[in-house]
Amino acid sequence: MKAEGDRNLDTAREQDRQWRGASRRPAEVIAPARCAHLRVDPRGYPIIAVIPQHPGREDYGSLSEQRKLVLATFDLCAVCATPLRDELRWQVTFDDELQHMGEQPRFSEAPVHEVCALYAAQVCPFVSSPYARLGDPMRKGQRRPDTLVIAGFDRTAEVVGHDSELQVGEGILMFEMAGLGRTHRLVGADDARAAYEAALGDDAPMVLDDAERRLIDILCAPTPEGEDAGGVMAGAAWLIGAAFCPQIRRVQAMKRFAQARDDFYFQVAANALLQPDLMQDWESIDDPCIAAASSWLRTRQRLPAVLEQWQRDGARRVRDVNGRRPRIATTAGAPPRDDAAIRRRKAAEAALRKGRRKKR
Ligand SMILES: [Zn+2]
Incomplete structure (x- = not known):
């Protein structure tokens, strides 16, 4: 044996x-x-x-x-x-x-x-x-x-x-x-x-549609400065709603966004929820990541469920100067059986x- x-x-x-x-x-x-x-x-x-x-x-x-x-x-x-x-x-x-x-x-x-x-x-x-x-x-x-x-x-x-x-x-x-x-x-x-x-x-x-193609082209190539594009794309993601991902601030790799002066990324994301029209201006902005992310967001018929959930969470956390909460389109509720x-x-x-x- x-x-x-x-x-x-x-x-x-x-x-x-x-x-x-x-x-x-x-x-x-x-x-x-x-x-x-x-x-x-x-x-x-x-x-x-x-x-x-x-x-x-x-x-x-x-x-x-x-x-x-x-x-x-x-x-x-x-x-x-x-x-x-x-x-x-x-x-x-x-x-x-x-x-x-x-x-x-x-x-x-x-x-x-x-x-x-x-x-x-x-x-x-x-x-x-x-x-x-x-x-x-x-x-x-x-x-x-x-x-x-x-x-x-x-x-x-x-x-x-x-x-x-x-x-x-x-x-x-x-x-x-x-x-x-x-x-x-x-x-x-x-x-x-x-x-x-x-x-x-x-x-x-x-x-792929044009907006998807632009995102993927940016993500899969180095930046013009010769860096990993993950960082700049993550910044754009924060602005369109990832700022509201639960416990995102626990992730050390997000320090640069979580600890930005005046909580810039969160505040801009909050403003975008309060005034969705702002995002249209972003589409012609110099930053190719923010431009691509905003035009992707505007042209979705339906947002991915995870991002939609983050935005709903965000809408509960922010108020405008008059104390009003953002109104976001809700398709909330349990998915059908x-x-x-x-x-x-x-x-x-x-x-x-x-x-x-x-x-x-
Ligand atoms: Zn695949």
Whole structure:
């Protein structure tokens, strides 16, 4: 009989074997059409929307909180930066983690399209290895996961600032997801590749309107000064409503906006709520980020649910000089009961339970 240490070693070797070859060189992988505009680093890795990307110092091991705020505000995919629209929104989990996260699980990552999640699992070193990107508890080696569970949700229920569990005193944005619709359980490189190829077959280029195109062009390129555009775009996001994101001031990366003189970003955002006509003037302003964000805002038929919620929260917090609150268009109220979504969620949960039993 083998000692426990040997058994663990055997399991680890088996996991290594299953995931060997999971991370392929980007040149070997056909990119989804919707990722075609992403710049690549000198090794050919796509520079995905959510990572810190000062030119030459792209950091695949980190998430930019400023970029997460921009993605939340404009409801964009954290890989390709195009809109999530009514597609399922996907998050990466490991093993049976999802079953212990409650009905509306919270993630420190911004959601992505299905094809983008599976593409990242092919080419990004930090998604493709099931051991990577697991944060400090994992790196301390308590447990090695062997299954990558990629979960698709109907909607982003809420985005809030929250104290980080990994770094004391360091606030981060959390994305609360609702309506689990489908999952991919990937137990090795072959699975991951097959799932990606199937999703790629269904992929179509994303049709963008002018305002969306402008936002994405700015976000995916360095600024004219040669800096990561995440910072300036986060500033524009504050002005059109991200200033009202709950507990946003706990997020240290927002210091520059939260501690601006006279609370400039919050005050301007409040004025924009009180006098929406102001925003029209912003569209011809010199700052390309503010101009693009305002024209995006004006041309939406319906705001993304997260931004709409922030604006509603904001309207409760601000008053004009006469003590009046802003009047904003409210489409508030609980979303209608969606029986199809409930059926999909139950099926997805049942599939997860089945997968767990099989593994034992
Ligand atoms: Zn995407």
